Structures are given as C-alpha cells and as structure tokens.
Amino acid sequence: MSRQAGKASQHRAGEGTEDHGYPCPLVQTVALTRDYPGIRALDNVDFSLRAGEVHVLFGENGAGKSTLISMLAGATMPTSGQILFRGKAVEFDNVHAARNLGISAVFQEFSLIPQMSVAENMFLGAEERRRGFLHSGAQTMKARAVLDDLDFRLDPTERIDRLSRAEQQMVEIAKAFRSDLSVLILDEPTASLTVHETDHLFALLRRLRKQDVGIVYITHRIAEIREIGDRVTILRDGRFVDTVDAKSTSEDELVRLMTGRVVGEVFPKVSSEPGDTVLEVRNLHTDDGSLNGVSATVRKGEIVGLAGLIGSGKSRFGKACFGAVGLRRGTVTFKGERIPKPTPRTMLDRGLLYLPPDRRDDGLMMMRPAFENMSLAAVGMRPFSNGWIVDGRRERKIAGALAERLKLAPPRLDRTTEQFSGGNQQKLMLARSLTSRFDLLIFDEPTVGVDVGTRSAIYEFIAELCEIGAAVLLISSDLPEILNLSSRVYVFFGGSIQVELAGDQINEENVLASFFEREAA
C-alpha cells in the first residue's frame, strides 16, 4: 500500500515538467472513486493523459479499466474525486457533455443501429437539418468527407448490418470524428480485427497522435502496447499501481505489476502422447459453402490447433463437427462410428463438446445463476439426472467442485452470471467440459477478452484435459496460443485447409505463410 502510494505521488510530481505544449495534461483525474453496492470498482485513481500520446490502460478483468473510461466518457458519474480537462474541473452527467469537449469513446459493445446507413449512424443525434427537416444529401457528403479523411473505404449509404464487424468498428471510430476530437478512448479495439485491419487502425492512431489528440487505449495484448503505446498505466483491484514507459518496460514487469505476483510461463508444458484417432473428417462441405472439402483427424491426448484469419472457416469447421452447421457432403467419424447426420445432441451423447467463441451471444444465459450455466450441456444426463428428475443436490456439489478447481471468483454459484467478470464468465463456460466425460473438446477462441492471469489458468486447464487423455481441438486467432499449445496445426484459408504442420514445423513463419492465398494453389 505505502509503496504504491509513494509511487503515485512520485508520478504526480513528475507531471508538471513533461508537457507537450499545454501547461497541464489534457485530461487528469484526481482521486477518482466509484462505488457500487459492496464493491469499490475504482479507488482513488490518479491518471493523466497528455495531448499527443497513446496511453494504455492495462489490468486484469475487473481491475477498473472499464469503470475509469466510462467516467471519462461521461457514461458514469464518479462517487468522489475529480476529472480535470485542460486543467479545469469538469463534471459530465452524460455522454454528450463529454463529447462537446471533444472526448469520444468507442466501447466494446457497439452503439450502432443495424437497419440504418453508415451516415445515419455517424450523425445520430446530430443530424444535418435544413429548416427543421432532415437533409440527408448534405449528411452523406459530410460523412463521406470524414470517412475519406480517415482513409476508411466505406460507403456512407451502406446499411450497418451488411458490414463486417471490423467495418462496423470503423463506423464507431468515424462517429467520434464528426466533431472536433481531443480525446479518443478505445476499449480493446483490435479484439475483432484482422492483422491487416489492425495495422490500418494503428496507422490512424499515429496520425491522430501527431494532431495532438490524446488516446486512451485498453488492451490485453502486450505486443500492442509495444507497438502503439507511449505510456502504460496499470490498475489492479480498482487501484492505481504504476505508470510506466511503454517501450522500455519488460513484459515480465508488466505482468508482475498487473497481477501483483511473478508469473512464470504463461504457457504450460504440454506432454502429449497421441493415441487412437477420435475424430476423422473426410471431405467436409457445408450447406452455406463456408467449407469446401476439409479433411482432418484428431487423436486422443493431443491438442490440434486450427489457425487462420476470421472467416477462413476454422470456426465453421468446429461447429460443423459438432453438428451445429448443416452439412452438404463429407463424412464425420467419431470414435470409429460413422455419424451420418451430426447434431449437437448426438455428438454430446457420444462425447464431443464444442464451446463457442462469443460467450455472451452463444454461450451463457446471463440472467441465470452460475451453476445452471455450468451444467447446461449435461443436465439431462447422468450424473446430474436420471433422464427424468434432476438431482439438484448433486448438481450443486459438482458445480461447487468445478468452481473450486477453476478458482471461480467469487465462488458464489447462485449469483446471476452477469454479475461475474468476463474472465470468470469464461470459466463458467469452460467448466462444462468437465460436466461429463468428453473424449473431444473443441475450444473456439477460449481466451478472447480474458486477462493474462485467467488466460494462463485456462491454458493449464486445457493442458490437463489433454493429459488425462481427452483430445482437444483449439481454434484460435491468437497466434502464440496456437504455437505454444498445439502438437499439430491446421491452417485454414477460404474454407479449406492450406497446410498441416507438426512438431518443429510449427512456427510463426510457417503458419503465417499459409494465412493468405497462395499464388500457385
């Protein structure tokens, strides 16, 4: 505590000397605090943002990053403490108040209306008018000017629901530029972007930096901190830990500051001894044409990684094996049994579980108690029920044991799922893989939006499953994850497998080489 306080004051003392043309920081918070019933989400945090810097907020899920930015953006009011904008105390009681000062935030959950056009969304609430009536022509032109200026190749008249998630994110960012911008807040903007789109975003951020815009940037990816960050502020349990230089601070140091402990290897050693073939897929085609002739095998006791860009078919393949996508052609053989028409029910009964990438959308019942989410896939089977009656006491006992094993925090299983942090919600879903004896587990992006501490717990969990003899199919857009955990890798492109890599062949160069179309295919 005292050490932290000392650092904090030291940090504040250094503030006045380093400025970029302004007598004071662009945005500064003084002892900012926000209480929720029973929880102090943010505790006396001092944070400062200079003009023309990218300031990364770093911390585990639940550390208070989201609370901090939602107060800066005017979406939440502080319980106590102050926000200074160019040295003057300001109070935002809504998002518009912040936006009027040029503070705009792009949150993870988009605020776009799918049925409206890009231009209509960009100017929502500030429509171009002529004599009180909408003037859509001028609005479209203005939107086009903003998009061109940002170098976003988007048609302002296109409907939002026709755009990819990355393009929608571009619209969200463009929204911030409809008026003068002084502070841009980005909450994990690259989570849904491809490598190329990420490069594009970073180029934009560099340009903004030159225009003296202050950027607050939340990310879990350490590589991004290096690439785009100037300073990093680390939060832990709602408290300020330290503000450090982004380029010179080592990765281990960042992780230590974030978790408060020395974390050894993030990735566990996986000892794999491949056994019998569990899953054999031949020449798989899906109804919607997203897979064209995919053949793959997975054996007992190995982790097989599926890499590729978003939309390359790797996630589709996982769903198809599980029977959640209609198949047009091809065979699925599971544990030696040919499955003519896979459905989630038939595959679950035979011992295959697929865990979806989007826990909020496809995975969890947010308003239901935690234990119900853990047992969901197995509640109709033994040992949870005899097919007719659910054994509630046993269900809670099993759920309690799983919570302990996965270190669920807080371990209160009657709480509704939405009351848990993102990482703990992920654990609730992963717990399903232990509710029955599954022979093959398909994890689709198991660590999206999860902090480093939880991440290594998830990797350990996956490695353990593999060691007790289960087969694991790991679908991931996170390359280090694939490289470090898999004993074999299939790289997808355009709905088919480009290459299969094993053992020493698995390295970044080889995997990336197959990410894009090959000239002579």
Add this chain to the structure above:
Amino acid sequence: MAIRTDTTARPYSGIFGLPKKLFVKLGILPFLLAIAIVIFAAMSDNFLTGRNIMNVLRQSVYLTIVSLGQMLALVTGGFDLSVGTILALTSVVGALAMASVHAAVPEAVWLAMAVGFLAGIGAGTAIGVCNGIGVAFFNVSPFMMSLGMASVGFGIALYLTGGVPVYGMPREFGDLFGFGTLAGIPLPIYAAVVVAAILHVVLYRTPFGRYVYAVGGNIKAARLSGIGTRSVLFRTYVLCAALAAFAGMLLTARLDTGEANIGATMPLLSIAACVIAGVSLRGGVGRLENVILGALFIGLVQNGMNLARIESYLQIVVLGALLILAVIADQIRLRYLASFKD
C-alpha cells in the same frame, strides 16, 4: 476480486436502504400486496374476514392456473395471447360434448363428464398445438401466432354455439367441480394446488423445466448445449394451452353453462400477474411461487374493489394501470440491479 465487506462503501443505506434492498431482491409484488391489503382493509370491514379470504382464493383459481401457463410462455421469451380464447373454446366444446352424451345416456353421468373433460381440454390444447407448431417450427413470432389463433379459436367457439350459452350438462358437474367442497375448502382450490405442485416438479426437478429457462435465457447457448429448442418451445405452448383449457373446464363447471364469451380479460390479467410477479418479458427469469402470488394479488384487488363498490368499468382501468406500473417497476429494478455489476 474487488469485493469489500465494509458497509461504508454501500450507497444504499439510511431509511430507504432496507426497502430498496427488498425491492431489488423481491420486486414490486410484496409492496403492492401490502398496500392493497391496507387500503382495502380500511375501506371495507368485510375484507379481512376468513370467509372473504376463502372467497378470494376460490375466485383466483382460474387466473392462477392460466397465469402458470402464461409464465411458461413468458419464460421462453414469448407469450400467449390466445389463453382467453382457449378458455372459451374449451368451455363451449366441453359443454356441447357433455350435454350431448348426457342427453343420449342420462344415467351415465360420469361418462358424460369424462367425455366432456376430454373433448374440452382436447379442443383447447389443439390451439396450443397450433401455436407451438407456428412458433417452434415456422419461427412465427409468438405475438402474431397467438393473436391469430385467438381470432381463430374465438370464431370457432361462436360458430359452434351461435353465440348462445350451452345448457344441458349433468347437474353433478357443476355441483362437484364448481361448488363442491372438501373439509370446508372449495374443490377448485385443491385442483389449483395440485396443478401448481405438479408444475413445480416439472419446472424445478426435471431437465425439461431447466430447458424452458435455458431457451428463454439464451436460445443459441441452449442449442449448442444439445437442447432440442424447437421441441421445448412446442411443448411449452402445448402445456400453456392445456393449463388454460383445464381452467376453462373448471370455470364452465362454476358457471354451469358453456360460454363463448368467458376469458376475454385472461390474456391481459395473466400477463399482468406474471409481470407483477417479476417474470421478465425478455425471457429466462421468473419463479412459479411468485406467479401464484401475482395472480392472488390481482384476485385480491378485484375482490377489494368489489367490496369497496368501485364500478366494474373503473376496475378495468385500475388493472391496466397496475400492469403498466409493474413494467415500470421492473425497469427501475433492472437499473438498480445493473449498478450491482462491476
């Protein structure tokens, strides 16, 4: 991770702390119940008598059973606007079948009643089968499907009777299922208790019950967990209709006639009972015990207004206003709940 136990961090303290906490935990219903009891007890001396309370219970039986069915539909994220029609069609078909068997073989009273029950409940459940097929297999929105079926069913009921009440059922039917008592307690109350007990087991002890909540909680997650979501939806609407049909037969016994005009207020009242009891219109949330209380509350308000000699037209105004109040309270509660999250 950042949870403290110190009470100073809680903004909800002081005199409003406890009611607020209760409100967030239990919803609006306990408050409404307390307010209603105080007001009506002050307005009429007869309100809090044992006889009147038994009366309220008996009168609430029909709404309670229908509301339990409605709750199933609401929990899956839909609703059933055809419950009123189901009551009417059940009443008409049940009465017609019973009366014709009774006319043909007057001595076989039990046979007439059995045939009547089967025919009536069968006809009502058929509406639910249609609802279920539409919602589960053709993805018709529950609103359109049940609204359409409400018109279809009501039309059939009127067509069968020409709008005239159906007479000629055996006297024993009304005497037993409408007015019969056991140990001083009206038989319909036993019926409601049995229905609630069975449904409680189904909802909270069987996988099917869990699936009903799962489909409303997150239908995609349910599908990826191997739950046959279509089958669950179908069965939900059939069960909802069967419950409404059962209530329809009990009400027919009480009225001693088959009527095409009963149940017109049932869709509104049953949804109101559920919403007041904290069943979420977004699906996935709602407890059976609370829904029973919600239906009893509406029965209590109706009874109290009768005793206080409030005109029946005005009573409809009060009930509509209560429904809206309950929805607003639910929204406010959600806002408080959201502030519990980090």
